[in-house]
Amino acid sequence: MKKLSVSELAKLYGFSRQAIYAHINKGNLSKGSDGLIDFSEAIRVFGEPSPKEPIDNKSQSINSQQLTEIDMLKRQVDMLEKQLNQAVLRENQSLERESFYQEQIEAMQRLLEAPKPNMTTFTDQKPEPDITTDPQSESEPKHDGLTTTEPKENPRIPVPEHIEPEPKKRGFLSRFFLPNG
Template sequence: MQKLTVSELAKLYGYSRQAIYAHINKGNLSKGSDGLIDFSEAIRVFGEPKGKSTDDKQSKSINSQDLTQVDLLKSQVNLLEKQLNQALLRENQSIEREVFYQEQIEAMQRLLEAPKANMTTFTDHKPSQDIATDPLPEQALKDDGLTTPEPKENLRIPVPDQTEPEPEKRGFWSRFFKPNG
């Protein structure tokens, strides 16, 4: 079969030499050990050579020159899409985290403010009836059987006024050697 140089093949098909080399570097087209390209190999890759019309020549040269650029741009677009998706995911996670922490801060602030406004001291606290949280009247709370009755009197244990003084405690040896008393 006929063998052609890169320049001859470029002229025959209307491609630039760089486009032919790009096909060789990609592995689409192979050169022989003598550096020439077999015509059957060129037909396999490029098809049958057509007439020398200017439209065909321009479209083929544009297609072959832009072939590597298009592939490069496609890979860059894919990479940028992946980076954008990752950035959006991180941003969404950051926003969710910020909302969560803001809710936690607000809840803590409500807890800190609530005791100051409602209670003077822990022992003097008398709950006020709040319809939203405690719709039962105060009488119903006392009669439900679950609460302890309030003490009516002071239930202290009476202490007698006079007490007998306790005898002096004696040591171990004094119990044996001293008489009672």
């Protein structure tokens, strides 16, 4: 079958070379290893060429502009689809992360609400005995927690055996006019 160059094919169908290359880059049209395009491939993509009529340069430039514009719009649509897919993926990841953190918060709240075995709760506390109903409570001395009944030494603070008394403090002028004492 007959093989044509990109320029010959563009002249035959009335397209610009850029439009032909756009079809090649998109994969609609294929070139051989020799760089030529098979005529049957061109017929498959573009159809039968129109009879040899004088081609109007204005219609050719408008047609090639439309093709390049359509190709540009298709590329923009592809790019926007990719961006949309990435945004949906990020949103899904964000939702997964949010649900994970929500589960962590709920687990921590359950742990905070669980009673500790060492701690006394309000229901575990013993009520104060009433003096009028319980005669034994009068004989026991009450300890209010503010005063200590017997002095206890703190084992962590060492107390020295002998403490020297502090010397009497002297005023500013007495340092100059009174003897050392």
